[in-house]
Amino acid sequence: MKLELRGITKRFGTFTANDSIDLVVEPGEIHALLGENGAGKSTLMNTLYGLYAPDEGEILIDDRPTTFSGPGDAVAAGIGMVHQHFMLVPVFTVAESVALGYEPTKGGSLLDLGQARQKVRDISARFGFHIDPDAVIEDLPVGAQQRVEIIKALSRDAKILILDEPTAVLTPQETDELIEIMRQLKSEGTSIVFITHKLREVRAIADGITVIRRGKVVGEASPESSESELAGLMVGRDVHLTTDKKPADPGDATLLIKDLTVVDRVEQVVVDDVNLEVRRGEILAIAGVDGNGQSELAEAIIGLVEPRAGSISLDGTDLAGLTVKQRLLRGIGFVPEDRSTDGVIASFTIQENMILDLYDQEPYAKGLQLQPAVIREEAGKRVAEYDIRLTSIDDPISTLSGGNQQKVVLSRELGRPLRLLVASQPTRGLDVGSIEFVHKRIIAERDSGTPCVIVSTELDEALNLADRIAVMYRGRVVGIVPADTPRDVLGLMMAGVPQDEALARVEDGSAATEISAAEEDPA
């Protein structure tokens, strides 16, 4: 089935998310849609899937103009979509998830789950998915959940499959499996639209690449293009994919985490007997697939969760029993994982957001009274120092882009002398330019002698920033390795393979991933 988009324009108020976009996907083609976060990729795909109505332009399927009034029409036309955030009900079984919306029934309106189970088994067997139709979604690992989404689409006879940032939640090995599935689908004649901002994957799998920037198509590229060419096209200027940094000059270990165990609300162990040391002037990256206890570890350090066992000490004092506020005042800087809910208060002004943690401290307050003049002056300085693009520091912070909001958070957390920096996903959802900036500031903080703990699910970021990398899997530290460890080894460790075994497997060549192979291709 051939898919063509002609002049698709979608506006939200005065903001044009998609500006006259043209795109052609040939039958059996894997077409990558490359662009930064916020470039308008997802809007375009939601339009194609009938979730948004385009303001202008038309969709052609096999050269016939088509309009979709909802996802149902798109599905009927043979379009399937795997959303970035899976559209699965966590408490449903696989069979129920596949049945939803297209329920096989018997005797009027009673569910015929047997039929749905059989469908799951058939598709699962055809592609080697190993999915149990009676498994409950929330018990499945993300890779398996993604395969359930693919089964959902295929069970409705999708001829065009849209995959929205499918690799964001996968380990490198799972990504390889996905690529294999994509190849298999392609060989059966399914066209695939693959949305991503990861250059490596595009080069590994795509037949054709369309790059969009700020809602416009800025060019077509071939998979043979080099990474920096693609990055340049995507960002609109030359970018440095790695940040230059001096070798670390570590001092004493000042952050000591001993036998730390954290359990969650339902008594599941989320951080399991973790031991870590972080020295002054080094960056320890905590790598791992999302949801393996990294966030909880960071929250335990700042005091947002109470550990069940073990201790955390900084500069020789045990942090147990100290409130979050006391910890902040001891010089812990904390960049939370979810910027919009934990990092800033959306309706507060930019300058208010800059002093959220020090509002009652000198010089921003005297007694009960805030010192607006001091706050304003300090905010002005920081805006200049961190190059925050804004209209006025009196605007609510929600008017800023993600990158600029994160700069505000950083200016707040790094704006005072620190004894420890903990940053969770410091560049999640940021554009390439902002990522560069954030990385530079974190390295500068390291160079000033602060121990830094960076939690990142992006392996590239961990490799780029870290002096040492601790890999976490299901709450445990699988191993702590130097920053020049090969990606494949880290990938295996992210899937729980112990360090030695991972090294051995990579050396005998049985575990090389396609992603890293793509990296080594001469550009």
Place this chain on the structure above:
Amino acid sequence: MSTSTQTPAPGTRLDGAALRSPIDWKYPIVYGVLALLTLVFMGLLGGSSGKSTTFSFAAGTDLFSIPPLTVASQPTVIAAGIVLVAMAAIATWLATKRESPGIWFPVVFGVLFLAAFLTWAGADTGRIPITPLLAGALALSVPLIFGAMCGLVGERSGIINIAIEGQLLAGAFLAAVVASALKNPYAGLVAAPIAGAVVAVILTFFAIRYWVDQIIIGVVLNVLVVGFTNFMFSTVLTQNPEMWNARQQLPVLPIPLLGDIPVLGPVLFRQSILVYLMYIVVAVLYVALFHSKWGLRTRAIGEHPKAADTVGIPVNRNRVINTLIAGGIAGLGGAFFTVGSGLAFGKEMSAGQGFIALAAMILGKWNPVGAVFAALLFGFARNLGNTLSTMGTPVPSDLLLMLPYIVTIFAVAGFVGTVRAPAANGKAYAKQ
């Protein structure tokens, strides 16, 4: 009265070793207190030595009759007390091993405690009529069960309905007025669901169309219905009670054979059509919710509306329809206060039952069958309080009348275990 938690393998680690979680003393303490209460205060110091208690089961036209059971009060209570103390000890021992007994444990404990309590309370009067006790419990549970079903249908589709109270009251009001005007109780039965659905229309209009906080709009609706029915009562209904508020009662329709089973027959099968309708509503809802297309879609829009939307299910339309059906169910429950019980309409006669129905829904974990048992528990506690206070037992009647509310608080606060409301409960769904 408790159920075990549904936590998957608590404290499991990668290597399968159990983590030493803190000992949960909640259950052993409650068991211990109740067991000692039984043994010491009701048994040893109960002042019932030499007296006896008779449990009677007969009620007229049974197929065969069960002879009354007479026991010596004090020895029975003491024996039960000893068993309860032993059970409390077992619970403590299990707690130190960080294990929890099965669901049978609290059930057996509860029944035994209740038996001991009744033996002690009946020692002075000598006679505990079991059948009326249970029949009364079911009667008091009817509006609770209808109310809980209403709440459940709404919340399973993501709409919190605090207005059950108002819907019950509206149902009671319209049922009384229509039945009285048409001189036919069945006409009231038809009118009642309409009243409940009308309240639901206002709820959905604000909650779904204008995204007003569902709890606030629910509370406001309760006040609105109370105000409206009070106004109508003191004007129209009191001016011409013959026309607008004459008593009408749904006749009892005994089911042949089933109705003659001792104890169960009179309790369950010598009822009016409204109670039989209740059985049908519960059974149909259970099957529909978990085994039908409608149920799958309903649960999906209550858990993850966007996922439902992406497969072409109209989320808000389904929510409106379900909330209206739910309103109808609650209205029907309201009819029990008037035509179901043969009473005229009175001011605020729903008396907070709508809120207890919500508690029953939570305690029943949003499952129709669970909610029925929870509602029966509340109904039984209330009826026990009523019965004992009229029988003149050693416990002050004011304390006994608190019983249902104490049970409610305990049930909802501590004994539910891990409950999980539908994930999108109370959240308006808006498309971009």
